[in-house]
Amino acid sequence: VRAYIVKRLLLMVPTLIGISFVLWLVVTAxxxxxxxxxxxxxxxxxxxxxxNESRRIFRxxxxxxxxxxxxxxxxxxxxxxxxxxxVEADASRSPRQRREARERLDDWGNYAVPALIASxxxxxxxxxxxxxxxxxxxxxxxTVPTASRERLKPEEIERNREIxxxxxxxxxxxxxxxxxxxxxxxxxxxxxxxxxxxxxxxxAIDEKTAAWKAWYARHADRxxxxxxxxxxxxxxxTRFFKYWSNLVRGDLGVSxxxxxxxxxxxxxxxxxxxxxxxxxLLLAYLISxxxxxxxxxxxxxxxxxxxxTLLFMLYSLPSFFTASLLLxxxxxxxxxxxxxxxxxxxTDTFSMTTWEHVKDVLWHVMAPLFCLTYAxxxxxxxxxxxxxxxxxxxxxxxxxxxxxxxxxxVIWKHTVxxxxxxxxxxxxxxxxAIVGGSxxxxxxxxxxxIGYLLWDSIQQRDYNVVIGETMIxxxxxxxxxxxxxxxxxxxxxRIRYE
Amino acid sequence: VSAAATPPAPxxxxxxxxxxxxxxxxxxxxRKNRLAMVGLWSVVSLFLLATYAPVIASDRxxxxxxxxGVRWPWFSEMFDRIQVRQPVDxxxxxxxxxxxxxxxxxxxxxxxxRPRGRWRARQIRATAGVMVGVVVWTxxxxxxxxxxxxxxxxxVLLAPGLALRSAQPDVDWHERRAEAExxxxxxxxxxxxxxxxxxxxxxRESVLxxxxxxxxxxxxxxxxxxxxxxxxxxxxxxxxxxxxGARISMTIGVIAVGIYVxxxxxxGSLAGFFLGWVDVLISRLVEIMLCFPTLFFVxxxxxxxxTRTIFLIMAVLGITGWPQTARLVRGEFLKERALxxxxxxxxxxxxxxxxxxxxxxxxxxxxVLVTATFGVAGxxxxxxxxxxxxxxxxxxxxxxTLLLKGRxxxxxxxxxxxxxxxxxxxxxxxxxxxxxxxxxxxKLRR
Numbered sequence: 001v002r003a004y005i006v007k008r009l010l011l012m013v014p015t016l017i018g019i020s021f022v023l024w025l026v027v028t029a030x031x032x033x034x035x036x037x038x039x040x041x042x043x044x045x046x047x048x049x050x051x052n053e054s055r056r057i058f059r060x061x062x063x064x065x066x067x068x069x070x071x072x073x074x075x076x077x078x079x080x081x082x083x084x085x086x087v088e089a090d091a092s093r094s095p096r097q098r099r100e101a102r103e104r105l106d107d108w109g110n111y112a113v114p115a116l117i118a119s120x121x122x123x124x125x126x127x128x129x130x131x132x133x134x135x136x137x138x139x140x141x142x143t144v145p146t147a148s149r150e151r152l153k154p155e156e157i158e159r160n161r162e163i164x165x166x167x168x169x170x171x172x173x174x175x176x177x178x179x180x181x182x183x184x185x186x187x188x189x190x191x192x193x194x195x196x197x198x199x200x201x202x203x204a205i206d207e208k209t210a211a212w213k214a215w216y217a218r219h220a221d222r223x224x225x226x227x228x229x230x231x232x233x234x235x236x237x238t239r240f241f242k243y244w245s246n247l248v249r250g251d252l253g254v255s256x257x258x259x260x261x262x263x264x265x266x267x268x269x270x271x272x273x274x275x276x277x278x279x280x281l282l283l284a285y286l287i288s289x290x291x292x293x294x295x296x297x298x299x300x301x302x303x304x305x306x307x308x309t310l311l312f313m314l315y316s317l318p319s320f321f322t323a324s325l326l327l328x329x330x331x332x333x334x335x336x337x338x339x340x341x342x343x344x345x346x347t348d349t350f351s352m353t354t355w356e357h358v359k360d361v362l363w364h365v366m367a368p369l370f371c372l373t374y375a376x377x378x379x380x381x382x383x384x385x386x387x388x389x390x391x392x393x394x395x396x397x398x399x400x401x402x403x404x405x406x407x408x409x410v411i412w413k414h415t416v417x418x419x420x421x422x423x424x425x426x427x428x429x430x431x432x433a434i435v436g437g438s439x440x441x442x443x444x445x446x447x448x449x450i451g452y453l454l455w456d457s458i459q460q461r462d463y464n465v466v467i468g469e470t471m472i473x474x475x476x477x478x479x480x481x482x483x484x485x486x487x488x489x490x491x492x493x494r495i496r497y498e
Numbered sequence: 499v500s501a502a503a504t505p506p507a508p509x510x511x512x513x514x515x516x517x518x519x520x521x522x523x524x525x526x527x528x529r530k531n532r533l534a535m536v537g538l539w540s541v542v543s544l545f546l547l548a549t550y551a552p553v554i555a556s557d558r559x560x561x562x563x564x565x566x567g568v569r570w571p572w573f574s575e576m577f578d579r580i581q582v583r584q585p586v587d588x589x590x591x592x593x594x595x596x597x598x599x600x601x602x603x604x605x606x607x608x609x610x611x612r613p614r615g616r617w618r619a620r621q622i623r624a625t626a627g628v629m630v631g632v633v634v635w636t637x638x639x640x641x642x643x644x645x646x647x648x649x650x651x652x653x654v655l656l657a658p659g660l661a662l663r664s665a666q667p668d669v670d671w672h673e674r675r676a677e678a679e680x681x682x683x684x685x686x687x688x689x690x691x692x693x694x695x696x697x698x699x700x701x702r703e704s705v706l707x708x709x710x711x712x713x714x715x716x717x718x719x720x721x722x723x724x725x726x727x728x729x730x731x732x733x734x735x736x737x738x739x740x741x742x743g744a745r746i747s748m749t750i751g752v753i754a755v756g757i758y759v760x761x762x763x764x765x766g767s768l769a770g771f772f773l774g775w776v777d778v779l780i781s782r783l784v785e786i787m788l789c790f791p792t793l794f795f796v797x798x799x800x801x802x803x804x805t806r807t808i809f810l811i812m813a814v815l816g817i818t819g820w821p822q823t824a825r826l827v828r829g830e831f832l833k834e835r836a837l838x839x840x841x842x843x844x845x846x847x848x849x850x851x852x853x854x855x856x857x858x859x860x861x862x863x864x865x866v867l868v869t870a871t872f873g874v875a876g877x878x879x880x881x882x883x884x885x886x887x888x889x890x891x892x893x894x895x896x897x898x899t900l901l902l903k904g905r906x907x908x909x910x911x912x913x914x915x916x917x918x919x920x921x922x923x924x925x926x927x928x929x930x931x932x933x934x935x936x937x938x939x940x941k942l943r944r
Contacts, residue, residue: 014782015782015785015786015789018782018783018785018786019786019789019790022786022787022790023798026798026799026802027802312925312928312929312932313925315928316875316921316924316925316928317921318879318882318883318917318920318921318924320882320883320886320898320901320905321901321913321917321920321921324901324904324905324913324917325913325914325917327905327908328904328908328910328913332908334908432788432789432790432791432792433791433792435791435794436791436792436793436794437793439793439794439797439887440793440883440886440887443887444905454794454797455797455887455889458797458800458801458889459888459889461801463801463802466797466798466801467798469794470790470794470795470798473790473791473794474789474790474791474794475789477789477790477791478789481788481789
């Protein structure tokens with residue numbers, strides 16, 4: 001058995017990699033990006049600058065702006081950038097073409113800055129120049145990583161300050177104020193208009209252009225890489241590499257709703273869900289085994305048939321329906337107010353003794369536990385029944401009876417231990433079912449466990465949490481399945497693994 | 499000592515054994531199981547109810563006659579792009595016509611069928627194929643987008659479906675009737691028993707208790723018919739919602755299970771037949787997929803999509819559900835490939851593809867049928883769960899969405915009606931699954 005356990009533990013590694021890979025596929029291969037609709041929901045086709053900005057930040061946060069495997073943005077050709085800017089500026093192009101050009105420019109991000117600076121001299125029309133300046137203001141900006149509530153290191157604070165300072169500089173000194181400017185006015189500018197406003201506009205554009213060139217001259221070292229550095233960027237600044245390097249470091253990112261690292265957020269919610277799942281599993285097994293024995297012994301008698309039918313119905317009864325019914329009739333006071341409507345414990349737990357606290361939790365958990373348990377209870381007891389029925393029909397049980405062993409002993413000593421072996425293996429499928437069911441139950445009863453967290457995060461579009469949590473849950477399930485397999489090997493000595 | 503003591507034994511003709519095919523036995527076993535038959539007939543009637551939902555609940559009159567003449571809005575707007583937005587509804591509306599046509603065709607063909615044997619099976623298969631083909635072809639035309647419908651090539655290719663389409667302005671026939679009667683005109687109109695659309699808001703009739711089809715119609719609120727199961731806060735009729743929800747649930751169940759059974763069977767048979775590295779690869783994949791609790795995984799995938807249609811949910815349920823089936827089929831293949839008939843087939847140099855799909859697969863498929871039946875129940879349950887969490891298709895008349903409304907408003911009929919519908923459907927499919935399992939299991943044969 002030990003060799004088997006070691007082998008299984010080793011096999012966990014590829015499974016783990018597989019799990020991460022599947023989730024990576026989900027994040028990467030999902031068509032479109034989740035932020036796009038979020039931004040365009042209110043205004044339909046037309047997106048305002050602020051929405052573009054939020055979309056950009058969103059993509060940056062999930063590395064969606066990076067290429068998948070190979071970063072060629074580092075050597076993006078100035079022609080390509082210039083062309084994209086022209087397409088974005090060109091009102092005669094279709095909205096779709098313009099949007100695509102804009103998104104391409106957004107994705108190039110910082111890497112496009114040298115090309116944009118070089119394009120400043122090539123821009124012909126005033127409209128293009130204005131657009132280039134706006135582009136520079138957007139692309140040259142660096143963003144602060146989503147802050148968590150954790151204490152930052154001094155150098156991180158220093159770096160963030162530096163970034164903020166720079167952003168301020170770009171906003172105050174380098175951004176063109178185009179308030180009141182129209183496309184016609186800009187075109188008039190190209191036509192050589194010489195009224196006072198046009199002169200001022202032209203001066204403003206020239207001034208900002210010069211300012212940007214100066215700014216770039218000061219920061220040019222940021223964009224000059226040695227060959228080795230270029231290669232490093234090409235290989236490492238990709239979605240693939242970022243994802244895996246974060247994973248290896250155990251960094252699941254930061255929740256932008258809770259402002260907390262995802263891992264610690266999940267760990268803080270985990271005890272509640274684990275309590276619930278463990279209690280539910282325990283209850284299911286504690287009740288289903290005697291129930292299964294009872295129905296096997298009384299097989300096909302009227303009482304047993306009624307119970308079996310009831311169990312069958314329970315198995316088909318959706319837990320969210322039961323939960324809604326319980327809350328409707330026993331929760332809100334019409335007609336009864338017997339169970340708490342929400343939460344894992346009362347709000348004033350600090351004034352309780354330990355015993356009172358336990359009682360309070362149990363009182364809160366009663367109804368959710370029932371909803372979470374009855375389905376697995378029903379299916380487990382059906383399996384227990386058929387397992388025991390199989391054993392009861394076997395020869396050695398007949399022998400035992402023929403020897404005159406008391407019926408009680410035949411059942412409890414000879415039959416049950418063999419009969420329940422199959423339901424031990426069911427641990428591997430019951431566990432995921434209970435964990436999955438906890439999403440619905442926890443969100444109906446508003447129990448702040450991981451199921452509720454997942455639901456809440458999906459609603460709030462907190463994708464770091466969603467992905468991180470699915471990964472953690474998959475890992476926990478994997479361990480659970482492993483444990484149940486080992487348990488199986490321990491319980492049933494006949495099983496030998498090579 | 500005579501040599502002629504024993505007359506030569508008469509040569510016996512071998513007795514004619516009328517064999518019973520496997521499926522005949524299964525059918526007989528299933529018929530004996532009363533609960534399973536209840537399940538089967540309930541599934542059939544649910545399907546019929548879902549198909550003919552508009553006959554019971556629709557706000558289009560079957561027949562309308564006023565000063566302007568006679569009209570048949572229920573019929574003429576069956577495939578209307580304004581009235582019927584949900585592609586699932588378009589399909590079921592088509593089925594409303596197709597089912598009787600099928601029945602007639604079947605009766606006609608049946609008389610000409612050969613008595614038994616291979617030709618009979620071929621004839622049946624060909625007839626069924628033609629019928630399904632015609633329905634799919636028509637459906638493509640009906641559900642094509644306007645851009646496709648304008649394409650000259652498509653116009654020819656999809657002619658029958660396109661001919662059925664219409665796009666008429668939305669008329670509130672109840673209001674029109676009231677206006678006409680106020681003006682003193684004579685209007686004769688025949689409406690379905692529940693004259694309401696399942697998804698149109700009727701603000702004045704919001705939150706009405708069930709009247710079970712009796713009692714006074716609340717004309718003071720603008721009511722024009724009974725609300726047998728009451729209304730929701732938007733004034734939408736609950737019974738109509740349930741009927742059209744059955745369409746969604748049935749479709750989700752069948753299509754999602756269809757997708758994952760197909761994937762599972764292909765991968766499982768590859769793994770079980772070839773073994774070696776193919777098996778290692780597929781089995782690893784199965785183990786990885788099994789680590790994700792279904793609902794977690796489904797919700798994670800659904801969450802990255804911006805617009806959640808029921809087709810997305812079907813697809814996601816389909817691509818996440820296959821590992822169980824694959825594992826099952828793999829096990830069956832392992833069992834089957836050791837049997838003599840496979841060795842025999844191999845020794846006759848029958849191509850591998852043919853051995854897999856024509857020889858082994860049919861034998862390995864019977865347990866899949868059972869899991870597929872349970873799977874439909876599971877898929878319906880999962881979909882209602884997703885909708886109940888508010889993460890489903892907001893436009894589909896899902897039972898889960900209805901139950902969510904009930905949960906939010908604590909109106910008892912809004913909890914009980916959809917909950918009972920889900921419960922009933924799931925139970926019925928589970929009953930059928932149990933019955934099939936018992937009937938297919940040779941050990942339990944009586």
